[in-house]
Amino acid sequence: MSETDEVIDRELTMSRAMVESIAHEMREDEEVFYMGEDVADYGGIFDSTQGLLDEFGRDRIMDVPISETAYLGAAVGAAQEGMRPIAELMFADFFGVAMDQIYNQLAKNTYMSGGNVNVPLVLTAAVGGTYNDAAQHSQTLYGTFAHIPGLKLVVPSTAYDAKGLMHNAIRDDDPVMYLFHKRLMGIGWMPAPSGPKTPVPETDYTIPFGSADIKREGADVTVVTLGLHVHRALAAAESLAAEGIDVEVVDLRTLVPLDTDTILESVRKTGRLVVVDEDYRSFGVTGEVIARVADRDLGALDAVERVAVPDVPIPYARPMENEVIPDADDIEARVRAVASE
Amino acid sequence: MPDRQRAADGGSGVRVAVRATGDWEADVDEDEGILVDWFAREGRSVEAGDTLCEIQVEKVSVDIQAPAAGTLDEIVVGEDDAFAIGETLGWIQSE
Amino acid sequence: MVSQDKLCELYADMLTARYYEERLQEEYLEGKQPAFDISAGPIPGELHLAAGQEAAAVGVCHHLRADDTVTAPHRPHHVAIAKGVDLKRMSAEIFGRKTGLGKGKGGHMHLFDPDVSFACSGIIAEGCPPAAGAALAATKRNEDAVAVAFLGEGAIDQGAFLESLNFASVHDLPVVFVVEDNDWAISMPKERVTDVEDGSDRAAGFDMPGIRVDQDDAIAVYEAAGEAIGRARDRNGPTLLEVQVHRRMGHFMGDPQTYRSDADEEAALARDSIDRLEAELRDHGVDDDELDAIRDEAESRVDEAIAWAKEQPHPDPDDAYDDVFVNPPSGVTTEEPEFELAEVNADE
Numbered sequence: 177m178s179e180t181d182e183v184i185d186r187e188l189t190m191s192r193a194m195v196e197s198i199a200h201e202m203r204e205d206e207e208v209f210y211m212g213e214d215v216a217d218y219g220g221i222f223d224s225t226q227g228l229l230d231e232f233g234r235d236r237i238m239d240v241p242i243s244e245t246a247y248l249g250a251a252v253g254a255a256q257e258g259m260r261p262i263a264e265l266m267f268a269d270f271f272g273v274a275m276d277q278i279y280n281q282l283a284k285n286t287y288m289s290g291g292n293v294n295v296p297l298v299l300t301a302a303v304g305g306t307y308n309d310a311a312q313h314s315q316t317l318y319g320t321f322a323h324i325p326g327l328k329l330v331v332p333s334t335a336y337d338a339k340g341l342m343h344n345a346i347r348d349d350d351p352v353m354y355l356f357h358k359r360l361m362g363i364g365w366m367p368a369p370s371g372p373k374t375p376v377p378e379t380d381y382t383i384p385f386g387s388a389d390i391k392r393e394g395a396d397v398t399v400v401t402l403g404l405h406v407h408r409a410l411a412a413a414e415s416l417a418a419e420g421i422d423v424e425v426v427d428l429r430t431l432v433p434l435d436t437d438t439i440l441e442s443v444r445k446t447g448r449l450v451v452v453d454e455d456y457r458s459f460g461v462t463g464e465v466i467a468r469v470a471d472r473d474l475g476a477l478d479a480v481e482r483v484a485v486p487d488v489p490i491p492y493a494r495p496m497e498n499e500v501i502p503d504a505d506d507i508e509a510r511v512r513a514v515a516s517e
Numbered sequence: 518m519p520d521r522q523r524a525a526d527g528g529s530g531v532r533v534a535v536r537a538t539g540d541w542e543a544d545v546d547e548d549e550g551i552l553v554d555w556f557a558r559e560g561r562s563v564e565a566g567d568t569l570c571e572i573q574v575e576k577v578s579v580d581i582q583a584p585a586a587g588t589l590d591e592i593v594v595g596e597d598d599a600f601a602i603g604e605t606l607g608w609i610q611s612e
Numbered sequence: 613m614v615s616q617d618k619l620c621e622l623y624a625d626m627l628t629a630r631y632y633e634e635r636l637q638e639e640y641l642e643g644k645q646p647a648f649d650i651s652a653g654p655i656p657g658e659l660h661l662a663a664g665q666e667a668a669a670v671g672v673c674h675h676l677r678a679d680d681t682v683t684a685p686h687r688p689h690h691v692a693i694a695k696g697v698d699l700k701r702m703s704a705e706i707f708g709r710k711t712g713l714g715k716g717k718g719g720h721m722h723l724f725d726p727d728v729s730f731a732c733s734g735i736i737a738e739g740c741p742p743a744a745g746a747a748l749a750a751t752k753r754n755e756d757a758v759a760v761a762f763l764g765e766g767a768i769d770q771g772a773f774l775e776s777l778n779f780a781s782v783h784d785l786p787v788v789f790v791v792e793d794n795d796w797a798i799s800m801p802k803e804r805v806t807d808v809e810d811g812s813d814r815a816a817g818f819d820m821p822g823i824r825v826d827q828d829d830a831i832a833v834y835e836a837a838g839e840a841i842g843r844a845r846d847r848n849g850p851t852l853l854e855v856q857v858h859r860r861m862g863h864f865m866g867d868p869q870t871y872r873s874d875a876d877e878e879a880a881l882a883r884d885s886i887d888r889l890e891a892e893l894r895d896h897g898v899d900d901d902e903l904d905a906i907r908d909e910a911e912s913r914v915d916e917a918i919a920w921a922k923e924q925p926h927p928d929p930d931d932a933y934d935d936v937f938v939n940p941p942s943g944v945t946t947e948e949p950e951f952e953l954a955e956v957n958a959d960e
Contacts, residue, residue, distance in 0.1 A: 186556060189571075214799045217800075217871035240805065242770050243770055309657045310719040310734070313721075364553045364647075365866050488932055489717075492708055492717055492718055492722070493717070493927050494708060499929035499930065499932045573648070575868070576867075599646050
């Protein structure tokens with residue numbers, strides 16, 4: 177597997193892995209620059225740009241006015257000129273302020289120009305709840321962004337994946353949304369679970385889009401998920417193993433493109449599918465994954481369940497937020513349900 | 518607390534303390550911090566200047582670098598544990 | 613000339629708002645020591661406190677009635693207190709309790725108290741259009757209610773604000789936009805991200821008056837706001853009012869403020885609007901006993917509200933499923949009427 181014999185034992189948090197790949201690309205290519213609110217002196221509210229101002233200065237690590245339409249649109253324009261901007265939405269929830277630039281410009285200009293224009297822009301945004309930030313600051317919105325043709329969509333779950341996917345995102349000639357879950361970043365004030373901090377090679381490397389990763393092999397039930405819920409699914413798999421249920425955990429890593437082949441291969445092996453998502457249940461990731469499997473091989477599905485936010489805005493108070501955001505227990509319950517069918 | 522110890526096994530290297538200390542001390546009033554993350558496990562080889570761990574003091578994150586090249590011999594303060602500023606967080610067995 | 617009684621009322625609300633934030637800070641940090649974990653403790657999530665911004669809220673809201681709408685941004689407590697929002701139920705909401713203003717669903721950035729026409733949004737500048745809408749409703753109904761949108765100086769670069777100025781001006785709406793200038797958009801100083809030093813200059817492009825009160829001075833705000841709200845009440849159109857305030861506690865609790873110089877923070881702290889008003893009251897001959905009595909009353913009101921909030925029940929997990937829509941449903945029908953429709957043949 178490894179290109180060298182050396183075992184990689186340096187570990188990084190997810191935010192440090194992202195920053196390392198951004199810094200590498202910025203050193204290699206002067207056309208790469210980063211724009212966002214509080215990305216310069218603060219280093220990103222969720223540590224997405226820690227240390228970059230010191231190395232690259234204000235021309236390339238740009239604090240911008242609270243004017244998402246203007247700066248995301250400006251990033252679209254600069255990208256169409258051939259530069260490779262990275263623009264950050266502090267919270268994915270804020271996309272509504274600049275919806276047209278994302279939905280109607282960024283995503284469509286390549287197509288509407290018949291391929292004569294392309295938009296090599298990376299749009300980063302923090303997603304996710306679990307820390308009681310309520311309805312306007314806790315969404316993942318995976319389905320919202322994946323729904324629009326023309327945007328590639330990356331959701332890393334570990335430091336290793338975050339770095340390789342970021343290299344690929346910056347080098348991709350198409351628009352890429354790169355959604356990082358706050359709880360996975362390894363921020364001092366928001367403790368991460370133990371999984372996302374992984375060994376990370378110091379060299380640059382790319383992880384191709386559309387290649388799901390099997391984070392745990394298992395024979396009985398396939399759990400397909402992404403982001404924070406990869407770790408919650410792995411925790412569920414550990415306790416289910418004690419009950420004799422052998423769970424395979426498929427980490428999608430990108431929603432667009434979606435690696436249907438890997439999902440299907442796993443489902444053909446287990447016959448049982450549980451799709452887990454931190455987005456709203458209806459018209460979203462869970463339904464899409466199940467439909468893809470059903471379209472391709474309905475007969476492979478002996479049992480299917482989905483676990484997602486039950487179509488309510490994310491509530492503030494702890495008991496209610498815990499109720500609606502799926503946890504390991506919720507995943508275990510659904511896995512048991514399909515395993516017994 | 519000594520910064521260097523003779524290796525316990527009597528080998529030629531010395532053990533170098535990784536201490537929670539730095540220029541940032543002037544900016545903080547508290548005497549305690551929290552160890553947020555280790556970026557190496559015991560037994561890993563490190564270069565002088567490698568970022569070994571991140572600590573949090575008064576909500577400010579600070580990186581602690583390896584004071585010498587060698588092997589991370591011992592982690593004294595684990596993740597999420599508190600320590601006093603200046604305290605030894607771990608030991609490097611120098612080459 | 614503002615009456616001494618009115619000055620005492622302003623002072624009482626400012627003390628209430630300041631002490632409220634100080635008490636919330638204590639409560640918030642409980643359970644977050646020694647490591648600061650945003651999701652731990654009795655008040656989880658982000659907490660944006662407004663200590664230093666009291667003059668703006670109090671100076672403006674003391675001209676308002678319960679039927680005058682106010683929208684506040686993510687930093688709303690001082691405005692809510694000045695507008696007369698129920699302090700107990702607001703506190704219960706911040707503590708995430710079932711009897712809170714939003715039954716624990718909204719949290720501190722999303723406070724709604726229809727009894728005093730108060731609402732919030734956690735998204736920058738997004739309270740501006742609804743404020744214009746409240747003013748539009750008053751105009752359509754021939755009522756003399758007005759609306760006020762509060763926003764920070766970082767929000768004046770946002771489309772929702774600029775579009776609202778134009779909308780309000782074109783329709784001559786009875787609305788006042790109040791910009792609280794605390795010099796900082798989280799870590800970004802005003803001069804780095806905004807083209808004008810005086811945000812009220814934005815008004816010129818929208819054919820409305822722009823006023824700036826630049827001294828952290830509640831009396832000056834009260835007088836300027838009286839003019840702006842009077843203009844709205846008299847149906848003479850909207851006004852943009854910018855008020856210099858200061859930020860004493862960081863953007864949110866846990867903000868290390870490493871981007872901010874000590875000198876900047878000290879300069880901000882030195883122009884305390886509460887000290888200024890207190891000196892004014894002494895000049896009016898208000899003595900220590902009277903000042904102490906006002907302070908004691910403000911503090912006991914806050915302590916009582918917070919104590920009450922902490923005794924309130926937590927929501928049940930299943931409460932999460934209520935209130936997505938009006939419950940019980942109203943204004944809807946469950947039956948579709950039957951009509952006999954002529955057959956339409958596409959071939960004809």
